[in-house]
Amino acid sequence: MALQIRNIHKSFNGQVALERIDLDVGGAEFVCLLGPSGCGKTTLLRIVAGLMAADGGSITLGGKDLASVPARDRGFGIVFQSYSLFPHMTVAQNVAYGLRIRGTDGAATARRVAALLDRVKLPAFAQRYPGELSGGQQQRVAIARALAVNPSLLLLDEPLSALDARVRADLRRELREVQRSLGIPTLMVTHDQEEAMSMADTIVCMNHGRIEQHGAPKALYEQPRTRFVADFMGHSNLLPAAQAQRLVPALPALPQGLAAGDALLCVRPERVRLADAAAAQVATLATVTDVGFLGSIQRVRALWGGIEVLAETSSAVPLSVGQSVPLAIGADDCHWVHA
Incomplete structure (x- = not known):
C-alpha cells in the first residue's frame, strides 16, 4: 500500500517545524528522511505514526485517510533509537507481545516468533532477557517485534545510531534485506548520509522544515540542486563562478534559469585528479597542504x-x-548548484 503525505505543516510556539510537506512512499519502497537535527524529520515521522497531530494537511495509506485513526489502530511497526524492550520479558515474549494483545492463538504466535527470530539471526536467544543481549542484538529483537504483526508500514526513527560502526554497518544490510524480502513500505529517519545512501530507494533531504530535494541516492549525490544538499550528501568543493573559470578549463553550461552570480560549481573530491601523469600536460600545478590517511x-x-x-x-x-x-x-x- 502506498503512503501519501499532502500539505502537512506543523508549528511549535510560532516556530515552523514542517512547511507544507508533500511526499509519496511506494508500496514496497524504502524512503529515508535525511537532514540535520531540527530539520523536521522526526516530527514528520511522529505525525505519520499518529503520535503527534499536524496543524493541517492529510495522510493516506492505500487511499484510507488516517486523520481519525489513533496510533494503536494504524497497524504500523515502529522501531526507535532506544530499543524500548520490556526488560521483564524474554526475547520471545517481547516479539510475541503485539500478537498476544491482538488475540493471536498460541501455536500461530510461536510459529511467527520462531520465524522472525530466525530471520533476524537470533534463534538461540528466545529465552534470554534484554539485559543479557548486546545493543545490536536488542535492536534486532525490536525489529522482529515491529515486524511480528505484519505492519502495513514500517517506521524507523534512527534505529541504528546508538550502535558502534561495525555493528551498524552489518545491521543496516540485514534490515534492508528483511524489508526487501517482505515488501513493506518503510520510512526511516537518519542524519547519517552514508546510512541513507546504502539503504534507501529514495532519499528526502530536509532542511528547516522543508524538502530541499528528493530522489535516488545517486541522483542526489551526483546532481545536487542546492549548496545545502551538496554539503550534506558528502564532501564537496563549492567554487564561485569566478574561481571555477580559473580552475576548470572547460566548464559545463549553467542550467537554464540559474545566473552565474547565484551559482556554485560542485566538484566531488574523488573527481579531482591528482598526480595523474596522463593529465599532467593539461593540468595545473597545485601544492599539497594536508594529507589525511583513511585506509x-x-x-x-x-x-x-x-x-x-x-x-x-x-x-x-x-x-x-x-x-x-x-x-x-x-x-x-563537476555540476552547478544554487548558492
Whole structure:
C-alpha cells in the first residue's frame, strides 16, 4: 500500500517545524528522511505514526485517510533509537507481545516468533532477557517485534545510531534485506548520509522544515540542486563562478534559469585528479597542504592560486605536504548548484 503525505505543516510556539510537506512512499519502497537535527524529520515521522497531530494537511495509506485513526489502530511497526524492550520479558515474549494483545492463538504466535527470530539471526536467544543481549542484538529483537504483526508500514526513527560502526554497518544490510524480502513500505529517519545512501530507494533531504530535494541516492549525490544538499550528501568543493573559470578549463553550461552570480560549481573530491601523469600536460600545478590517511583512500588538500581544493585518491599514491602535483578537473567532473 502506498503512503501519501499532502500539505502537512506543523508549528511549535510560532516556530515552523514542517512547511507544507508533500511526499509519496511506494508500496514496497524504502524512503529515508535525511537532514540535520531540527530539520523536521522526526516530527514528520511522529505525525505519520499518529503520535503527534499536524496543524493541517492529510495522510493516506492505500487511499484510507488516517486523520481519525489513533496510533494503536494504524497497524504500523515502529522501531526507535532506544530499543524500548520490556526488560521483564524474554526475547520471545517481547516479539510475541503485539500478537498476544491482538488475540493471536498460541501455536500461530510461536510459529511467527520462531520465524522472525530466525530471520533476524537470533534463534538461540528466545529465552534470554534484554539485559543479557548486546545493543545490536536488542535492536534486532525490536525489529522482529515491529515486524511480528505484519505492519502495513514500517517506521524507523534512527534505529541504528546508538550502535558502534561495525555493528551498524552489518545491521543496516540485514534490515534492508528483511524489508526487501517482505515488501513493506518503510520510512526511516537518519542524519547519517552514508546510512541513507546504502539503504534507501529514495532519499528526502530536509532542511528547516522543508524538502530541499528528493530522489535516488545517486541522483542526489551526483546532481545536487542546492549548496545545502551538496554539503550534506558528502564532501564537496563549492567554487564561485569566478574561481571555477580559473580552475576548470572547460566548464559545463549553467542550467537554464540559474545566473552565474547565484551559482556554485560542485566538484566531488574523488573527481579531482591528482598526480595523474596522463593529465599532467593539461593540468595545473597545485601544492599539497594536508594529507589525511583513511585506509584505502587518502583525503588531500591542495592549494592552487589561492584556491583550496579537496581531493580523494588511493592511499597507494605517494603524496606529502609541500609536494607540487598536477591537478585536473574536467567538465564531466563537476555540476552547478544554487548558492
